[in-house]
Amino acid sequence: MEVELKFITEKNISKIIIYIFIIIMTSMILMISYFYVKNTYEDFNIQMEKFVQDKYKNQKTILKKEISTIIDIINYNATKSDEDERELKADTVRLLNNITFDRDKSNYIFVYDILKIEGGDGFAKLLVNPNRPDLIGELISTNYKDSNGKKFREDFMRDIREKGESFMEYSYNKVYTNEPKQKLSYFKYFPRWNWVIAVGIYVDDIEQEIQSSKEHLSKRVKNQVVQNILLFLLFLSIAIVISILVSQKIDEVFKKYQKSVQSKSKALKELNETLEKRVEEEIEKNREHEQLLVQKSRFIALGEMISNIAHQWRQPLSELSTILMFIKFKYSMGQLDEEIMKQKSKEADFVLEYMSHTIDDFRNFFMPKKEKENFVLNTAMDSIMTIISSSLSNNNINITICIDNNIVLNTYLNEFQQVILNIISNAKDVIIENKIEKPWIKVDSKEYDKNNIIISIEDNGGGIKVEPKNKIFEPYFTTKKDSDGTGIGLYMSKIIVEKNMNGKLKVKSGEFGARFDIILPK
DSSP states (O other): OHHHHHHSOTTTHHHHHHHHHHHHHHHHHHHHHHHHHHHHHHHHHHHHHHHHHHHHHHHHHHHHHHHHHHHHHHHHHHHHOOOOHHHHHHHHHHHHHTOOOOTTOOOEEEEEEESOTTOSTTOEEEEEOTTOGGGTTOEEOTTOOOTTSOOHHHHHHHHHHHHSEEEEEEEEEOTTTOOEEEEEEEEEEETTTTEEEEEEEEHHHHHHHHHHHHHHHHHHHHHHHHHHHHHHHHHHHHHHHHHHHHHHHHHHHHHHHHHHHHHHHHHHHHHHHHHHHHHHHHHHHHHHHHHHHHHHHHHHHHHHHHHHHHHHHHHHHHHHHHHHHHHHHHHHTTOOOHHHHHHHHHHHHHHHHHHHHHHHHHHHHHSOOOSOEEEEHHHHHHHHHHHHHHHHHHTTOEEEEEOOTTOEEEEOHHHHHHHHHHHHHHHHHHHHHTTOSSOEEEEEEEESSSSEEEEEEEEOSOOOOSSSGGGGGSTTOOOOGGGOOOSOHHHHHHHIIIIISSOEEEEEEOSSSEEEEEEEEO
16 A cells, blocks of 8 residues: 555656556546447347348238239229129139239249139149149149148138138249249239239348348448447547646646745644644533533422432322321320231331332332333333322323233333423323323334334323424423423433434324324334
């Protein structure tokens, strides 16, 4: 790597640029030329295939038109002549026998008088065939095979019976050569006289025309390819000359730039040092800010925990006070016997056990766990309700939880419970602040898609009044009056869901209040 860096110096950088440019341009021109020639000849082959198909298709159309013309002539003569059918047939045979063809032409008219439409030996008599005068008037068979062993008469008669016409390719002696050549013929049934009238052309004549067109087109393509390659090379030469001129200009500009860079390098170095110090200071400030934010969040959670413990213990403490007052009253009346003492002791033990269980639930809830675990969603919700149910009951807030017992999540249990508790507590505070009559909170869950579930928490607290609604997730943003809120709970909830749990926390206004949607992977 060091050798390569030493090779590129300030003195030769402009030359290296021009060399690289020439190499790139030459490679591009060669690649363009290669793909141009390749694509041109591929297009040429495609065009030739299409030309051959069109040629044969056009030739079939010509043969079909020739037979149609012959049949039109026969029908026309029949309407204009007073001769009977026998004389009309004889005149037509003479007419067709008198149709001559040039030595350079291989297509001619031939006619079969069909005696047995189903084929076989003696199926027809040959009436017209300039190429085979020896067969005129002779009975012929569909069992006849050409030089390739093909029973072409049997094949075209099958088409005649089914469709009344047939295109057939077979081997037959060519006119003036007596050599078997492939021939393309069109056969048409003339039901009036039970004739099959046909015309054919030898394939080598078609191929000769195709070859002639192919050579002509190939010559044009080659000329076009050569012209374009010469243009490419001319363009490359011009580009190289221009790049050399540009390289000289780059040298001049680069020398001026070197002088200006040297004069500015010291100032830039000092500026970089200053910026590094400022960046380090800002990073340290942000780190301290984040630590303060986390510490504040912990104090808030601790305060909420103490408040919820107080709510949970208020009724048990009242019951314990009632038990003690009863014992004191019985003692003062002299009616405190052993049985009453045992009964009230059991009741007091039950209340104390409940209070101890409550403390365990709070301790497990706030105990940090860094490993993901599988847990049933419904069970997690029960633990949350243990913490907040008394607070909701004291404020007459009805909470409805509708969650399938089969939903299992794999994530951080305590962090998940903290998020749910934050949102429900936030809904409770909004309901109390807005003095909502018949307040309620609803929690439900369902499959969001095959990989995720959605947990929705909705209340009738009046909804979110700020815009945009996602502003409520910003740190220190709060809508509570008299500085009752810190604006950290929802911010920390969004951080936990989206960064720690790879989920999404969204908010929108429902029909009666706010609706929070938590989307988590299963």
